Amino acid sequence: MNDWTQCVVTPPVNSKNFASLGVPVYRASTIPFDSAQSYANRHAQGAEGYSYGLYGTPTSRALEHKISQLEQGIRTLLVPSGQAAITLTMMILLRPGDHVLIPDTVYPPVRDFANQELNKLGIEVTYYDPQDFDALEGLIGSKTRLVWAESPGSTTMEVQDIPRIVKLAHRHGALVGCDNTWATPLYFKPLIHDVDIVVEALTKYFAGHSDVLMGSITVRDQSLAEHLRKGLGRYGVGVSPDDCSLVLRGIETMSVRLRHCSDVVSRLLPTIDRQPTVQQILYPALSGSPGFDLWQRDFKGASGVFSLVFTDIAAPFVAEALDCFKTFAIGASWGAHEASLPPCPLQCTVRRDFGKVPTSFCVLVLAWKQKRISRLTLMHFLHIWTRAADPSPATPPPSRRPPNDQ
Numbered sequence: 001m002n003d004w005t006q007c008v009v010t011p012p013v014n015s016k017n018f019a020s021l022g023v024p025v026y027r028a029s030t031i032p033f034d035s036a037q038s039y040a041n042r043h044a045q046g047a048e049g050y051s052y053g054l055y056g057t058p059t060s061r062a063l064e065h066k067i068s069q070l071e072q073g074i075r076t077l078l079v080p081s082g083q084a085a086i087t088l089t090m091m092i093l094l095r096p097g098d099h100v101l102i103p104d105t106v107y108p109p110v111r112d113f114a115n116q117e118l119n120k121l122g123i124e125v126t127y128y129d130p131q132d133f134d135a136l137e138g139l140i141g142s143k144t145r146l147v148w149a150e151s152p153g154s155t156t157m158e159v160q161d162i163p164r165i166v167k168l169a170h171r172h173g174a175l176v177g178c179d180n181t182w183a184t185p186l187y188f189k190p191l192i193h194d195v196d197i198v199v200e201a202l203t204k205y206f207a208g209h210s211d212v213l214m215g216s217i218t219v220r221d222q223s224l225a226e227h228l229r230k231g232l233g234r235y236g237v238g239v240s241p242d243d244c245s246l247v248l249r250g251i252e253t254m255s256v257r258l259r260h261c262s263d264v265v266s267r268l269l270p271t272i273d274r275q276p277t278v279q280q281i282l283y284p285a286l287s288g289s290p291g292f293d294l295w296q297r298d299f300k301g302a303s304g305v306f307s308l309v310f311t312d313i314a315a316p317f318v319a320e321a322l323d324c325f326k327t328f329a330i331g332a333s334w335g336a337h338e339a340s341l342p343p344c345p346l347q348c349t350v351r352r353d354f355g356k357v358p359t360s361f362c363v364l365v366l367a368w369k370q371k372r373i374s375r376l377t378l379m380h381f382l383h384i385w386t387r388a389a390d391p392s393p394a395t396p397p398p399s400r401r402p403p404n405d406q
């Protein structure tokens with residue numbers, strides 16, 4: 001063999017007696033077959049077979065199986081982001097003339113997608129109050145193909161009565177999909193409550209380090225799994241094996257991180273509650289938070305995301321107070337090793353109570369790296385805010401840096 005040919009031929013190596021505990025990264029676009037005949041018959045392998053890198057490699061299959069086990073589903077499909085998991089599920093399941101019900105608390109980019117893309121296709125979108133079951137009952141009809149749920153909802157954190165919604169939807173022949181990103185399957189398993197489709201933004205707690213984007217779609221019905229799998233294949237959607245390997249690694253520490261997050265939040269909340277700038281804390285595991293009873297009934301734990309609603313007088317000082325942070329990141333996303341604090345203006349259209357709130361503010365705590373420092377930083381922030389919100393002329397200007405931040 002000449003050098004030029006040698007360069008493109010992989011030499012055989014002995015892999016006998018080799019094993020590693022982590023899942024190896026198998027990269028592939030082309031997957032070679034033994035013969036022309038076996039290539040011609042490649043589709044006969046079924047959903048578990050390998051035919052082209054886009055449709056899966058042993059690395060992505062390992063991740064799919066792990067998520068299916070955690071969700072107690074029969075099949076998981078991986079897509080490039082949590083947002084894609086939601087929008088592609090809707091695109092594949094809904095047809096022109098169908099009706100979809102979406103909670104008012106939905107992750108905001110999904111609302112934008114529904115208003116722009118679903119409406120353009122002639123799919124009717126109605127938003128419902130996540131806590132008003134009677135209103136939902138009045139909105140569901142013969143054209144409703146899908147009832148979407150997100151529990152707790154983004155920013156205002158209402159826990160939904162998933163078992164009741166499922167019964168209602170199934171009575172009307174509609175499917176139920178649920179975004180379970182806040183709880184992860186460690187704290188809530190929608191499929192065991194007969195939800196048809198559960199999606200996770202793996203970007204958050206699963207991956208856990210702010211460096212991967214991925215989403216999962218898990219189902220408990222074989223024909224629905226095939227329908228979604230083929231639809232995703234037609235759209236040409238796949239994920240990188242390297243990213244799958246990072247998510248697989250993240251899952252190994254997910255239970256430890258989640259437990260730590262709940263621990264940090266439960267220690268922090270009593271102090272936050274005493275701050276005069278804070279009008280309300282929204283956190284499903286807190287008595288008085290919307291849907292607390294449902295959280296107690298259905299969930300096994302609480303993750304680290306909660307929201308603070310600030311008083312009207314404090315709201316104008318959000319930006320200034322945020323700029324004081326050093327160890328908290330100001331940015332979108334959550335579920336990783338650093339805490340982040342994005343301000344979240346509300347986009348509700350049907351909930352009258354929250355429609356009046358001028359600024360809600362999401363605090364996302366997950367400081368498994370720097371528990372004590374994050375607590376100090378947050379307290380400093382709240383203190384500065386309290387002072388900044390005090391109209392008394394004697395108030396000194398807020399300093400730019402907390403004293404014990406690092």
Ligand SMILES: Cc1ncc(COP(=O)(O)O)c(C=O)c1O
Pocket residue numbers: 080081082083084107150154179181182201202203204213214215333334
């Ligand atoms: C509840 C929820 N669902 C879905 C998503 C979307 O995930 P991704 O950022 O991977 O698109 C997010 C992102 O913040 C989210 O908070």
